[in-house]
Amino acid sequence: MxxxxxxxxxxxxxxxxxxxxxxxxxxxxxxxxxxxxxxxxxxxxxxxxxxxPEVIEALQARLEHGVYGYGLVPDSLRAALCEWSVRRYDWDIEAGWQHWLPGVVPALHLASLAFTEPGDGVMTVTPIYPPFLQVARRTGRELQQAALVPPESEEGQWTLDLDALEAAVTERTRLLLWCHPHNPTGRQWSHAELEGLAAFVERHDLVVVSDELHCDLLLDEGARHVPLAAAFPQLAARIVTLWAPSKTFNLAGLTAACAIISDARLRRRFVETAKGLMPDGNVLGLVAAEAAFRHGxxxxxxxxxxxxxxxxxxxxxxxxxxxxxxxxxxxxxxxxxxxxxxxxxxxxxxxxxxxxxxxxxxxxxxxxxxxxxxxxxxxxxxxxxxxxxxxxxxxxx
Incomplete structure (x- = not known):
């Protein structure tokens, strides 16, 4: 085709x-x-x-129904994402780990509200997708930043500076906002870098939100994405993975994303915080997401x-x-x-x-x-x- x-x-x-x-x-x-x-x-x-085309056809069929009232996340969508995860990333997630919401940016703010208190530190690395830098101010927290290391040659890549993370962390740091693969540099992090990051997160008792929106768009032939939560299962009690079909399948305007949280306590805190702040799922966005994961x-x-x-x-x-x-x-x-x-x-x-x-x-x-x-x-x-x-x-x- x-x-x-x-x-x-x-x-x-x-x-x-x-x-x-x-x-x-x-x-x-x-x-x-x-x-x-x-x-x-x-x-x-x-x-x-x-x-x-399969996404467009699924949307057309849903539009023909003519009623667009409050919907629910269908079990078939949860199953489709589970199948996508196993097939593409060898990560066996469960339907009950998923919490669907209108986007990754709202999820970043929810995480700050759910896992930190006013005045706590919210850390990220720069350069970074701008909303990462705005979460702390918008939620009354303290922004903490660590700079990546620029390439040393034309063939080089941006790299993670673990020493910079150590220099930026404080006793009030509670949350790390992470981007994997990285926006804007396009970096696919090495296992060694992620291993150092995982140790840092554990050492400082942090919750980490891993934005993995671009994981389906690896450009190097033969490259394979490994979700942070899959690579380091010891982080299960402290990690929120964010996925969405928006970047991969050009569906951003349909506002459908998913937080995958295996730890029940962590998931409960996140879901409870979302109540009253997030609307119910976009019925068209959910249809598009399932069609994309099943047929795209x-x-x-x-x-x-x-x-x-x-x-x-x-x-x-x-x-x-x-x-x-x-x-x-x-x-x-x-x-x-x-x-x-x-x-x-x-x-x-x-x-x-x-x-x-x-x-x-x-x-x-x-x-x-x-x-x-x-x-x-x-x-x-x-x-x-x-x-x-x-x-x-x-x-x-």
């Missing part, structure tokens, strides 16, 4: 209703409507590809081939830009550009300068805790990516 990842889909223009041309129904997109029409958006992490594998494999080609094209292009560095992402459709030594590196925000000079919108590295960097989303058509890179050529080349 073939899938179309090449034809551009117009996400900017509104659709007209079938009844009358004057009745305009707008479907605004955060990605495409944040900037003017002459800007190419490669920022927020959603892709410009249609979701798997062929589409995912085709997507990976496309993303590998895009990564290759991006790495080759960056090599032509003086002063720009990129550690080729091992996972995700996100690239973390070091622009500090580039032509735009002297600007307060290289991303803002590229927006101004090239008309390409990237995510500002300052929001990830590292000014001078920018995150580029290459989860788009080859045509769109090439057009954006040509514009960036004129500024960075």
């Amino acid at each position: 073939s899938f179309d990842f090449a034809t551009p889909i117009n996400r900017r223009q509104p659709r007209l209703s079938s009844d009358a041309a004057e009745d305009v129904i707008e479907w605004p997109s955060q990605k495409w409507h944040r900037y003017d029409e002459d800007v190419l958006p490669l920022w927020v992490a959603d892709m410009d590809f249609r979701s798997p 594998e062929a589409w995912r494999q085709a997507l990976l081939d496309v993303l590998r080609g895009h990564r290759r094209a991006l790495v080759e292009r960056v090599a032509r830009w003086p002063g720009v560095q990129l550690a080729a992402p091992q996972s995700t459709y996100l690239a973390w550009l070091d622009l500090r030594e580039s032509h735009v590196g002297s600007a307060d925000s290289p991303a803002a300068e590229l927006l101004k000079q090239a008309g390409v919108a990237l995510s500002d590295g300052a929001d990830f805790g590292w000014p001078g960097f920018a995150r580029l989303n290459f989860g788009t058509t080859a045509q769109q990516l090439e057009l954006a890179l040509e514009r960036m050529d004129r500024v960075l080349g």
